[in-house]
Amino acid sequence: MLVFAVETWRRCSGPGVRALRFLLLSIGLWVCGSALALLAPDRATWLVFEQVSWAGRIGVPVAWLLFALQYTGYGGRVTRRSVAALALPAAVMLALVWTNPVHEFVWSEVRMVYTQGVAVGIQAQGPAFWAFTVYAYSLVLAGIVLVMRLVFTADHLFVDQGVALTLGVCAPLFANVASVTGVIVPITGLDLTPYMFTISSITYGYAFYRSDLLDRVPATRQIGRTAVVRNMRDGVIVVDENDVIIDVNPLAQRQFELVKNDVVGRPVRAVFDDPEFELPVGEGTVVWSSRGPFEYEVKVSTLSDQHGRQVGRILVLRDITDRTNRRQQLQVLNRVLRHNFRNDMNVIDVCATQLVDRLDGEDAELADRIQSVARDLSETGIKAREIEQIMSRRHNDPQPIDLPSLVARQLDTLRHEHPAAEIEPDLPDALEITSTGILESVLQNVLENAVVHNDNQHPRVWVRVDADDTRVEISVADDGPGIPQQEREVLTKGTETPLEHGSGLGLWLVNWGVTMLGGEIDFRDRVAFGRDEEVTGSVVTISIPRRGPTVRTASDQPPVDAD
Numbered sequence: 347m348l349v350f351a352v353e354t355w356r357r358c359s360g361p362g363v364r365a366l367r368f369l370l371l372s373i374g375l376w377v378c379g380s381a382l383a384l385l386a387p388d389r390a391t392w393l394v395f396e397q398v399s400w401a402g403r404i405g406v407p408v409a410w411l412l413f414a415l416q417y418t419g420y421g422g423r424v425t426r427r428s429v430a431a432l433a434l435p436a437a438v439m440l441a442l443v444w445t446n447p448v449h450e451f452v453w454s455e456v457r458m459v460y461t462q463g464v465a466v467g468i469q470a471q472g473p474a475f476w477a478f479t480v481y482a483y484s485l486v487l488a489g490i491v492l493v494m495r496l497v498f499t500a501d502h503l504f505v506d507q508g509v510a511l512t513l514g515v516c517a518p519l520f521a522n523v524a525s526v527t528g529v530i531v532p533i534t535g536l537d538l539t540p541y542m543f544t545i546s547s548i549t550y551g552y553a554f555y556r557s558d559l560l561d562r563v564p565a566t567r568q569i570g571r572t573a574v575v576r577n578m579r580d581g582v583i584v585v586d587e588n589d590v591i592i593d594v595n596p597l598a599q600r601q602f603e604l605v606k607n608d609v610v611g612r613p614v615r616a617v618f619d620d621p622e623f624e625l626p627v628g629e630g631t632v633v634w635s636s637r638g639p640f641e642y643e644v645k646v647s648t649l650s651d652q653h654g655r656q657v658g659r660i661l662v663l664r665d666i667t668d669r670t671n672r673r674q675q676l677q678v679l680n681r682v683l684r685h686n687f688r689n690d691m692n693v694i695d696v697c698a699t700q701l702v703d704r705l706d707g708e709d710a711e712l713a714d715r716i717q718s719v720a721r722d723l724s725e726t727g728i729k730a731r732e733i734e735q736i737m738s739r740r741h742n743d744p745q746p747i748d749l750p751s752l753v754a755r756q757l758d759t760l761r762h763e764h765p766a767a768e769i770e771p772d773l774p775d776a777l778e779i780t781s782t783g784i785l786e787s788v789l790q791n792v793l794e795n796a797v798v799h800n801d802n803q804h805p806r807v808w809v810r811v812d813a814d815d816t817r818v819e820i821s822v823a824d825d826g827p828g829i830p831q832q833e834r835e836v837l838t839k840g841t842e843t844p845l846e847h848g849s850g851l852g853l854w855l856v857n858w859g860v861t862m863l864g865g866e867i868d869f870r871d872r873v874a875f876g877r878d879e880e881v882t883g884s885v886v887t888i889s890i891p892r893r894g895p896t897v898r899t900a901s902d903q904p905p906v907d908a909d
Contacts, residue, residue: 347373347543350550362417365424369409375402377540384464392458392467400443404436404478407485410515414489418496432485439478451475461533468535471526479526486519510553514546581642581663584649589614589625592658601663614661625661633666641667687727694720744780749811749818752786757809760793764805767797772810779818779892781863788859792822792886795853800826800883818892823872825883829853856886865890 351370354363379399386392411432415424439452446452451474456467493515496508521542524530531538553559581598585591591609599606602617609617614625618634626632631645642663649658698717705713750773757769796807808823860867865888872883 347371347377347547347550350547350554353554361419361421362413362415365409365413365416368405369413372402372405372409373543373546375399376406377402377543380537380540383467386465389456389458389467392465393456396467397443401440404440404443404482407482407489408432408436411485411489414492418492420492435478435481439474442474459533459535464533464536466533466535483519486515490515506556507553507559510549510559514549514553517545517549518542580665583614583617583661583663584658585614585661586658587656589659591617598663601665629659634663640665641670688724691720691724691727695724744782747779747781747785749777749779749813749820750774753789753809753811753820756786756789756793759790760797760807764797766804767800768804768806770806770808772808774811774813777811777813777818779813779890781890784859784863785890788856788863788888789820791856792820792888795856796822796824796826796884796886800824802826813892816892817889820888820890821885822888823883823885825872828871828882828884829869829886856888860888860890863890 347370351367351374354367354370376399379395379397379402383392383395383399386395412424412429415421442449442451451472453469453475454472455470457469459466459468490512493508493511496504497512518539521538525537525539528534550559579597581601582595583591583598584593591612591614594604594606594609598604604617624632625644626646629647631643634642634644643666645662645664647660647662648656649660650656695717698713698720701713702710702717753771753773757771760767761769793807793809797805800807802825806825808821810821810823812819812821857867868887868889870885870887872885
């Protein structure tokens with residue numbers, strides 16, 4: 347034990363280390379005093395060594411509980427006041443031991459017995475002894491409960507440490523109970539506790555050297571959890587099953603001008619102070635508009651114990667005022683700009699069409715160019731509107747879809763709008779999936795891009811659908827110039843810069859749509875060899891879940907530069 351104590355001074359620092367040093371020193375003092383008492387030549391010498399051993403005996407339960415509290419992450423409860431409260435009975439007991447000849451509260455008489463070469467004092471225990479024994483056992487058992495919780499609640503990370511520490515305490519505890527009660531004691535009056543500290547040394551040594559006892563401390567986990575709640579940027583309110591407030595974190599106190607001691611024990615509705623606001627039953631997310639300009643997103647989740655029983659709920663309140671205001675501003679700007687943009691582009695298109703009919707030569711070509719650019723910009727506006735519609739579909743529930751029929755309809759529309767295109771489908775006879783309307787927009791844009799951005803007089807497009815039990819792959823190949831590397835890099839990075847940006851919104855729409863469907867998209871070059879020539883192009887492969895895709899929100903998608 348003394349070796350371990352020296353090791354803690356030489357190598358370690360952290361939660362519980364000081365208490366562990368005190369514990370090891372107390373054990374060492376108890377063992378040394380007991381060993382010297384066994385060799386005492388007379389009663390007076392025996393009493394002196396017995397009193398020395400009591401200096402260690404009264405420190406063990408106090409040090410053990412303090413170590414257990416700090417080691418398991420409850421060090422915040424170890425204050426000067428609490429330490430003084432725990433140590434006061436021990437200090438009183440030590441004073442009574444050293445003054446026992448005056449009052450005999452600890453033992454009333456000592457009868458010396460010399461047997462098998464050792465001196466044993468048979469004591470008649472007094473009331474102070476039994477009172478302190480009950481107190482000491484209570485502290486030891488409380489520490490055991492704290493450490494044993496590691497075995498059942500800390501997964502595998504601290505199981506070895508918890509078991510080793512518990513065995514190291516239980517062995518001397520059982521020996522002490524046997525010695526005090528006189529059960530299974532080989533020599534009457536002999537204290538077996540010091541001998542059982544041998545087992546403690548073995549288990550502590552295992553925990554110290556093999557389980558990183560003081561290097562991987564469970565207090566870090568508990569302190570970290572507390573710090574996360576206290577320092578997180580959202581307000582947190584913990585309620586019981588009756589929606590009575592149990593705890594609030596500091597941010598919630600500042601947000602709603604609460605005093606923790608005043609609100610704990612009150613119904614949670616007292617915090618919201620809004621008769622029209624209702625919390626969801628069980629789990630869920632609702633928006634609460636508080637008095638004034640503030641708006642909060644309230645996420646409610648259930649709180650369960652280690653047995654899976656619901657014991658309450660956790661309310662996380664996120665201030666979304668700025669986000670809501672920004673969304674409203676963007677909606678207004680988007681609506682106004684799109685409306686004016688569309689109307690002005692229509693005017694330019696009509697004027698350019700008239701100029702094309704009236705002008706000749708280079709002037710007509712310039713007018714035709716204006717008309718082409720105006721229509722391209724109008725198409726961009728349409729794409730922006732389509733993206734907005736896709737984003738609004740994120741909460742739609744997936745519906746059964748006959749995928750071959752959906753693709754076939756898309757191909758019929760493509761043939762009608764682009765008669766020169768040659769389209770070769772490879773579709774199964776039937777394939778039912780579950781998806782949302784986002785898939786239709788994605789397919790429409792992929793197929794349209796394969797034809798519109800193809801510079802051949804007769805564009806060729808190949809469409810293939812493959813599926814297994816979990817996923818569906820839709821491949822669209824063309825013989826066009828291919829997707830520029832810059833376009834692919836922008837989609838891969840997920841951001842645009844003034845120097846690196848895509849040429850339009852079509853690929854962004856496809857990329858975001860597939861992401862919201864819980865799928866993946868792959869772009870690669872197509873190279874095929876015929877008899878006389880090499881055919882190049884692009885292959886776009888969309889992979890999505892076949893059943894019940896999780897439609898993710900697109901609130902974190904990067905904005906597209908206005909240029």
